[in-house]
Amino acid sequence: MTRGGGDTTKRVKTARGRTASSNRWLSRQLNDPYVRQAKAEGYRSRAAYKLIELDEKFGVLKGVHRVIDLGIAPGGWSQVVRKLRPKASVVGIDLLETDPIEGVTLLQMDFMADDAPAKLAEALGGKADLVMSDMAANTVGHKQTDHLRTMGLVEAAAWFAVEHLEPGGAFVAKVFAGGTDAEILALLKKHFRTVKHAKPPASRKGSSEWYVIAQGFKAEPLT
Structure with a gap:
């Protein structure tokens, strides 16, 4: 009232x-105030503010020139990158069709397809400064199954980041309650100077989503 x-x-x-x-x-x-704000500021989804808040806290967009957006649809995260870093090149991939975004190359295909990593790297034209993923698997209603399917996407995204990041680069990905699985966390800690978890204010309180933020890619030889 x-x-x-x-x-x-x-x-x-x-x-x-x-x-x-x-x-x-x-x-x-x-x-939802974030929905109203997104409409007022021209963002395609309220999820844009999750990246904005993560950037405010961790500086994930500082100095980026080449960005990969995994699970780009509807495009809110790439809109933020283009607004805050207008000179950055962005390549996004999603199974869903995504309306064009100025300065963003869009690939409509499954990120898990065998040829997806090569096509992303070719489209970007060099190593990425930031790999970001807001991907989540379609839910089937079984909590454990849904978690395993989404963490499979996170693991694939993490390996992609390890293989395609510039030294000093960053990886940001959606995970869920309980944080990142042990094996993925070990991979990230091996290859990044810092690995943290955060739940940005724009993430609904009732949601189980969290984000892992891995920064300072060390570019050590893969083993």
Whole structure:
């Protein structure tokens, strides 16, 4: 309630055929300040503010010139990179179609395909300063299965980063409650000077998502 007594919460009108979960989702969207801010500032999703907040805390976009965006759709993270680092080259990949973004090369294909890493590297034209991933596997409703599928994507993204980053580069990826699995964490700690976890304020409180931030790529020989 406001001081004047008016209720500022937008209510969702009921509609035939709409499920209760759909109503809850729509209500949450209508009353989410990050959704409103994203629309006002021209970002395609509220997820843009997660990267903005991670950059404010860790400086992940400082001095970047070449960026790989894994799971780019709908494009909010790449929009942030282009806004804050307008001279940076960005290559994004996603199974979903993504509307064009100025200065961003888009590949519509499965990142897990055998030829995806080579096509990304070719499109970027050099080693990346930052590999970022907001990927998550489609859920099947079984908590353990969903976690394993998403961590499989994180592991693939981490290996891609290790193989395609410039010395001093960074890797940022979505993980889930409990943080990064032990094997992936060991890989990151071996190849990066610092590895931290964070939950940016833009990440909904009820969400289990966290982010791993690995910085200072050491470019040691792969073993």
